[in-house]
Amino acid sequence: MAANGKKSMLIVLRHSPYGSSLAKAGLDTVLATAAFSQPVDLLLLGDGVLQLQPDQDGHRIGQKNVGRQLSSLPLYDINHVYVDAEAVTRYNVDISRAPVDTRMLDKEELHQLMAGYDHLLGF
């Protein structure tokens, strides 16, 4: 439970940005939650780290740019974006050029993070 009595929420994005519409659905949920002033943090797990690839061009496949949507998170006061360090290494994502600032977590830290929320929503 967050300090103000509201339920804390971690949204976990586990899918690649353009392979399905789940990435978009997850990000829309993040933004809606923040818009209603509910505490929400974000975790990119497994294939989800591909959403952090720099220089995305969704336009060429007729889709909105997921990277651009991620870059807007600080405007909604979403300041905690966590990322699965092992997956970043596996996919060789250049996290220094990612669209949003993130904090890398190892497996042990991921377990601790996920245990600390009232709700986990997986996309």
Add this chain to the structure above:
Amino acid sequence: MIYSLLVLSSPISGHGSRNAAEFAQCVIARGHSLHRVFFLDTGTLASAANCVFPQDEADPLRTWVALAEQHAVELVICVSSALKHGMLDQVEAARHERPGPTANPIFTVSGLGQLVDACANSDRLITFGG
């Protein structure tokens, strides 16, 4: 305990949507309260009124309708996902000049705020699919 469900799976691919409906029945049977079922992304197809299933296959819509009719469970489909998947109620069909509604009227079309509200007012939020 107060439960809400988030359904992301399509009712005609895999078993996430069916599991959600069965879980909803169990929640009620065990005496818990089911605050809301929210359908997002391909999950919104659960509301499709015009699907036709072979006689030897279960019609997934029937389970949701029974839940709503027998236990007054609130079934909400996300408006932006629903529009993209062609799931329109009377109001949206008129607004977008489509021939008629395509979603079963037992489902309510509303925004993601209903999911945020469900999280804020439930002890457990269980996601199916994704």
